[in-house]
Amino acid sequence: MKRSKTPPAACEEQVRQRVRQHAALFREGDDPVAFWESLCLELADCETAECPPPETRQARMQTLFMSLRTPVLLLNADFEVEVMNPAAVALVEGDRMDAWAEGTHVPVPLAELAPWLAAPLEDHRQESSEAEACRMGVAVSQKHGERHYNVSVSRTSDFSDRHDGFAVVLDDITERVEGERQLAEERNRVAHYLDVVGSMVFALDAAGRVTMVNRTACRVLGYEERALLDRDWVDALVPDEQRDEVRDCLYMIFSGQLEDEDERFHYVTTREGEHRLVQWQGKLLTNEGGLPVGLLLSGTDVTERRAIEEALAEKELWLRNTFVALGEAVLILTPDMKILDANPAAETMFGMTNEELDGLPVGDLHVNPAHYDDFLARARSAFEAGERAVFELPLKRRSGVIFPADHSVSIIDGDDGTTLGVVNVIRDISDRKHAEAELRRSEEKFRRIFESIEEGYMVTDLEGTIMMVNPATCRILQYEAGELVGRSIDSLYRIAEERGGFRKTLEAEGTIRSRQMNALRKDGTTIVIEANAHLVRNHRGEPVAMEGTFRDITRRIEAEKVLREREKQYRAFFENNHAIMLLTDPKTEGIIDANPAASDFYGYPVEVMRTMSMSQINGLSRDEMFEEMRRSMDEGRTYFVVKHLLAGGEVRDVEVYSGPIMVQGVQRLYSVIHDVTQRIRLEQDMKRLATTDALTGANNRHQFFSQAAHEVARAKRYDNPLSVIMLDIDYFKSINDTYGHHAGDVVLKVFSETARTALRVNDVFGRLGGEEFAALLPQTGLEEGLEVAERLRAAFAALSVRVDEAVISFTVSLGVTQVRASDRDMEEVLNRADEALYRAKRMGRNRVVKG
Incomplete structure (x- = not known):
């Protein structure tokens, strides 16, 4: 079956229409040769199908070649120009445009027409063993300014029967190059600004991918820029446990449910896996229609600042708890000596609430204005000497009661040297006055204990920068506190291996006990220390600092050697x-x-x-x-x-x-x-001889009065009753005269034994002289004392004492009284009992009389 042939006029019109359609698809940056080659192949297919005559095909190609706005040059193997389209003729400022287009112009070396193009092409041909297709960029200076071209070179054999030439197509990319230059300048300007700021900056697209990151962020997080670009920001940087929260936050910002400029805190993970706390602030990016297209995030690393703040807060809490728990009264005073704060001990001491003490002039707590002036003078004198004022000065309570007090007054200076306030530590020493000697011994003992403590104390951050030391640390290492704070603890190690091992163990186990190491003093000498340390963690359990104690054991190690010898x-x-x-x-x-x-x-x-x-x-x-x-x-x-x-x-x-x-x-x-x-x-025998009557075994006069004074004082102190009985044997002289002194001695012994048997163990019985005796009855009132005296009288009256062949009976007169609050001493009490005794004698003897 024969194909129907399209009339020539119609076929030509179809070619023109197809060229116009294809030209409309041309985009900046496309390879012109490849672009038009595709059209030629398409037309060739069409030609095969329609079989137009050769002259028609040539006319079409000629029309296409002449209509191109892109310069095209056809070169022979010697790099001579044989054919140019009108655009190329205009570019090289040539003449005889028709001759160049029809190929009837005498070939001209490319170096003559366009030396700016010939040089790079010649370089490429020399570098290649054989001519090959290539691309390159070329800049041309023209009277209207510099133009930039994208040059494509291909062998003519790629699209024709000729095998010894080259087709050169020049695509004008001047506008694109200029746009790229301006864009690069703008990007460089923005990048330079973002790189010099101290904050981390990220630009995210609407999907949350990183489209831009500044150098600060790369440096802080340890990433190369290319490692972050085009990655999901949350997956790349946010720790697993916070990702859902952060994604929800980003979603709510993009959806307008959260203010984009609010500051937020969350952690990011560095390339090394370290968590850093960052303070973030975002700016939502929208297009002309107000739709979100991205988010600009800026963040500041506040890890160390937060750690310091938490350490300071912990220290402040510790100091506050110490302030509240102190047993001594503490007053914080303003520079004009008004009470700013007081601890509970001060409230108890002065009998006032904190609200009542707040704002009260401290002078109101002093005994009188003269005492307050003395207080100010002593404090001022010590402050001028750069010392703490310590002195004793009485104060008064709210009730008006005056009490002795020890004062410790210190000035609080700011970093700029200005006075911020005064600390007045007060100790009530009322109970101390009556035991000064014992207190001195106690204070001396505790002072020796305190001075014997050699423990140093140190706090560092996680990098080992010293944040706090105690006086013992300064004494051991021979530094001032200001020289140590802010210094790296690494400089204090004598052996580098010990430093690494100590840090590694602490990080792995969280605590170290009794580790011996070598430390450097300020003067360069080495000492051996025994250290204990642990990690300080925040409320999330994250380590934020290190603290520990140590002591100098150099002498101990030396002493242990000596001790072993001494043990032998x-x-x-x-x-x-x-x-x-x-x-x-x-x-x-x-x-x-x-x-x-x-x-x-x-x-x-x-x-x-x-x-x-x-x-x-x-x-x-x-x-x-x-x-x-x-x-x-x-x-x-x-x-x-x-x-x-x-x-x-x-x-x-x-x-x-x-x-x-x-x-x-x-x-x-x-x-x-x-x-x-x-x-x-022997001592007991001597004591017994010194305190008892040798004949009767009763307390002698001295011992009786000694015990009596003690019992009277105790009775008055505790308001307990105490009765005293005076006893005297009736007609004792007649017994001696009748039966002899030996018989009288026997009667006295029996009398004493009978009395001591009838009295209690805690009663005091003594011989005051001759036949006169006395008894003290603790915890016994006057009526009870009279009953005891009556029992004694009856017991004595019933006695019969056998001496040799004689049987002797006797009676006793007794006087009873009770110790009174008005009695000045024991003599007054005994005199009153003695008077009652003699009244009993006068009333007929053998009776008990109350005094």
Whole structure:
């Protein structure tokens, strides 16, 4: 079947229409040769189908070639121009446009027509072993300014039967280059601005992908720019646990449910995996129609600032808690000496609430204006000398009661040297005055304890920058506090390996105990320290700082060597000493060791004693032991007097001299024991002789008055009743005269024994002289005292004393009185009882009379 042929005029019109349609598809940046080649192939297919005559095809191609606004040059193998379309002729400013277009022009070397094009093409041909298709950019200076072309070179064999030439197509890209230049300048200007700002800046598209990031963000987060571009911002930087929250926040900003300029805080993750707290602020980007197209985020890394703020808040809380918990009154004063704050101890001390103290002039708490002037003068004098004022000055409570007080007054200076206020620490010393000596001993003891503390204390941030030190740290390392704060702790390590190991262990375990290391002092000397440290964590459990204590153990290490030698000497001294010696565990009271002298004294082998406890040889109960310890402290003794049990059951009185001793690094109690049984018995006999009447066994006059004074004072102190009885044997002189003094002595003994038997154990009975006796009845009123006296009288009257062949009976007169609050001393009480006694004598004897 034959194909129908389209008339020539119609076919030509179809070609023109197809060329126009294809030209409308041309876009800036397209390769003109490839673009028009595709049309030629399409037309070739059409030609095959329609089979137009050759002259028609040539006319079509000629029309196409002439109508192109893109310069096209056809070169032979010698790089001579043979054909140019009108656009190319105009570009090289040539003549005879028709001849160039028809190919009838004499070939001209490209270097003559367009040297600016010939040079780069020649360079390319020399670099290639054989001519190949290529692309390049070329700039041409023309009278209307510089033009830029995208040059495409291809072999003519790619689209024709000719194999020795080249087709050169020049696409004018001047406007695109200029636009790109302006855009690059604008981008560089914006990038430069964003790179010099201290904040991290991200630009996100509507899908949340990163379209721009500045250098600050790359530096802080540790990323290259290309590693962040086109990535989802949340997936790339936000920690897993916060991603949902941040996505919701971005969605609400894009949807207009949240203000885009509100500041927010959340964490981002660096390339190394570190979480950094960032303060973010966003700006929503919209198009001309008001629809969101992106978001500009700026963020500031506040990790360290937040850590410092939290550390300061923690320190402030600690200081506030200390302020509230202090047992001493603390007043914070303004520069004009008005109370700004007071702790609970101050409220209790002055009997006023904090609201009542707030704003009160501190002078109102002083006894009088003169005392207040003295307070100001002392404080001012100390402040001028750069010291803390410490002095004693009385104050008054709200009730008007005046009390003695110790003052410690310090000035609070700001960083610029201005006075911010005054701290007045007050201690009520009312209870101290009557025990000055004991207090001095106590203060001396605690002062020695305090001064013996060698613990240094230090706080650093996570990078090791020192934030806080205590005075002991400065003393140990020989620095001023200002020289250490802000300094890296790494500079204090003597050995770099110790520094790395310490930091690594602390980060892994969170705490370090008793780590020995070498430290550098300011003068360069090395000391050995024992350190303890732990990580300080915030409320989220994240480490924010490091703190620890340390002490200088250089001398201890040296001393341990010496101690080992001394322990050898001690063992020899211990084993060969004739004194009784025991080594015990102060916690368990177990006997660790005993010397041969102890074994001989207690009657146990040394091996057995090492299995025993002190409770097995101590003859005192726990309460008795505590009472002896209290007596020892009150009397200022350095030893205890106790009773020890021997293996045979015998009880011996001993003096125990004890003191702490370190044995192989463990604290023990070292005791030297002296047997004082005989001495104590002699002392007891001597005391009995000095305090009792030799004939009757009753208290002598001196002992009676001594105990009486004590009982009277106690009765007055506790408002307890106390009765006194005076006793006198009736007609005692006649007994002596009738039966002799020996019989009188027997009567006195029987009288004393009968009285002591009838009285209570805590009653005091004594012989005042001759046949005159007295009795004190504690916790006994006058009526009860009269009853006791009557029982005594009846008991005496019923007695019959046999002396040799004689039987002697006697009676007793008694005077009873009660101690009164108005009595100045015991003499007044006894005089009143004595008067009652003599009234009984005058009334006929053998009776009881109240005084």
